[in-house]
Amino acid sequence: MTPKGNGSSVFIGEMVHYVSQVQATSVCRAAIVTDRAQLGGQTEALGIVSLAVLHPRGMEFVRQVPYAEGRSAPGTWHFLCKV
Secondary structure (H helix, E strand, O other), X not given: OOOOOOOOOOOXXXXXXXXXXXXXXXXXXXXXXXXXXXXXXXXXXXXXXXEEEEEOOEEXXXXXXXXXXXXXXXXXXXXXXXX
C-alpha cells in the first residue's frame, strides 16, 4: 500500500497499524481509527488520533496517538504496510 502523507489524511473507520511494545520489541498491531484530535473545534493536521487496537487476546482503546512514518517507536501509528 502506498503511504498517504503526514497522517492528516486519515479518516475515522480506517484500518492502520499501531506500534505496541511486546517484551523488548516493537510490534505492529491492527487498529481502527475511532477519532481525530480536535484543536479549537477544527481537526488537527498532525495526524493525532484515537484507536481501537486489536491484539491476539483482546482489544484496547488508546487516545492521543501521534503519527510516525513507517515502522517507528512504540505508541505511534502509521498507514498499513506490507509485512
